[in-house]
Amino acid sequence: MEENVKSASVVDITKTREETGGPDLRKLIHWGNTLHDEGRYEEAARAFEIALDLERGNWQALIGHNRAIRRSVPRWHWEMLHDEERFELYDKAIRSVVTPEHLVLDVGTGSGLLSMMSARAGARQIVACEGQPAVADVARRVIRKAGHDDVIKVVPKLSSSMRVPDDLPRRADLLVTETVDCALLGEGILPTIAHAREHLLTEDAIIMPGGGRVFAQLVESPSLHRKNHVGQLYGFDFTEFNELSSIEYFDSRLRHHEHRTLSEPLEVFKFDFYRDTAEPRRAEFVVPPAVAGVCHAVVFWFELELLPGIRLTNSPETPHTHWKQAVQCLPVPIQVQPDEPLLLDARHDGVNIHFTAVASGVRTAPDGASE
Ligand SMILES: C[S@@+](CC[C@H](N)C(=O)[O-])C[C@H]1O[C@@H](n2cnc3c(N)ncnc32)[C@H](O)[C@@H]1O
Structure with a gap:
């Protein structure tokens, strides 16, 4: 049986069990571990459940089952x-x-x-x-x-x-x-609601949430930057390692990192869940830094309108929300100053939001006019 593990499914395991009087516990656990290593977590969990049917409380099967379940059930629940x-x-x-x-x-x-x-x-x-x-x-x-x-x-x-x-x-x-993550779209709320509107809801159905907005802010924080970048350490040059850095956002609690905000919060996307589809969108902003500093990251969050006037947010100002903020570190930090706006390009593909920031190179006179 062990040679066939790679092509077998849980249906096969159950069949084998019915036809032969049951595989032995050791082989089932091996099978579960192999399915897990192949990334077939649901089948692995099923294999360990069958093992547990054979011997309730078997420690290896219990651990294997829990490991497989944890792969498909996020900790944030x-x-x-x-x-x-x-x-x-x-x-x-x-x-x-x-x-x-x-x-x-x-x-x-x-x-x-x-x-x-x-x-x-x-x-x-x-x-x-x-x-x-x-x-x-x-x-x-x-x-x-x-x-x-x-x-x-x-x-x-x-x-x-x-x-x-x-x-x-x-x-x-x-x-x-x-179905929202810290950046609003990451769990697929746009395609999910668009599909529901087309196939599962009456024309005048109430949709909760009815809409949402995403806000972004420029942030100086060497500590956030360090979560995604490395340089010289202990006499060694680790910069090659930055090829493996995330170019997408990750979640982090802004208030747990020493930081300075360099701009006012800016509304970058507004969604109407009664109408919007998951069509990609792009928006460009000229952001005047409020103070001089080094921009390490764009930090963003959502405001969800459950019903008109009932709003839920994971803004950095909301201390008790379980959602963290979305953080996208810039590949190279940018020196900013109040008289030189930053060009911020925000785009989404229906599920992921991504920012590109570049210095405009344009100096503004103290009255706000471009020089
Ligand atoms: C953020 S949790 C919220 C759970 C629950 N509604 C609550 O508020 O406590 C989202 C859940 O939706 C599930 N999910 C996400 N998109 C889904 C979809 N399109 N259809 C069915 N389940 C979905 C996920 O597996 C996850 O369990």
């Missing part, structure tokens, strides 16, 4: 669930629109939270989809424990694979979703 501000704003927004007649679609239900809030607010029919099978499975159990399984149906699928009426009895009247 826990921190996110404890974010009370996020909970309160979604709860307020959901309570103010839900009626018993609404068919609610919760896209990316995670633990089932937004669906259970909708049920508590009086919705009688809710369909919750979740693209990660292991998470969907847990959501079902959380919802059952809360006693809402009579009104919430969990569909273990990505919303883009859902069909009416197979997964959703009819088009939904209310969409609730919290």
Whole structure:
């Protein structure tokens, strides 16, 4: 069996088990580890589950199962669930629109939270989809424990694979979703909502969130720069290593790094989730630095409009949000001064936001006119 491990699937494992009376525990664990090493985490988890059926509590199978699950279930779920501000704003927004007649679609239900809030607010029919099978499975159990399984149906699928009426009895009247990362678009909210509008929602459905904005700010922070760049250290030159630096944003909590902001926050993108598609967009800005300094990074964040007037943000000024800020380090830090604006090019491809910053080389006179 071990030679065939690479081409085998969990279906094969189960078949082998049914046909031969069961593979032995050692081979199953080996199989699980191989599937894991191949990046086939869901199948690996299944292999370890079968191993655990054979010997409940087997330590290697338990560890292997947990390792495989952790690859597909991000750690932020826990921190996110404890974010009370996020909970309160979604709860307020959901309570103010839900009626018993609404068919609610919760896209990316995670633990089932937004669906259970909708049920508590009086919705009688809710369909919750979740693209990660292991998470969907847990959501079902959380919802059952809360006693809402009579009104919430969990569909273990990505919303883009859902069909009416197979997964959703009819088009939904209310969409609730919290599929945003620290930079707003990174979890695919634009294509997800655009798909839902076209295939899963009534024409006059309420979409929550209805829109969002992204703000960016120039920041001086050698400490942030060090998270992505290295130079001379301990008598060695490590600059070659910077070829492996991230050219995309990563998440970090700005207030945990000594820094100076060099410009005012600037709105770079505004999205209307009732209309926008995932079409790439680009915008250029002339940014006047507020003070002289060295720009190491563009730091950005979102403001999500759940309903008109109910806004959720991960701005650096919001101390309790579980979301960090998005940080994109510049490949080469730029010296800035107030009389020389920086040209900032912001673009997105529907999912990722990217900035390019260059010194304009244009001096402005004290009254703001170009020299
Ligand atoms: C940020 S979590 C939010 C979970 C939950 N809604 C909450 O607010 O606590 C997003 C979840 O959506 C899932 N997800 C993202 N896009 C999805 C999609 N298009 N269809 C189904 N699930 C999706 C992810 O696997 C993840 O579990």
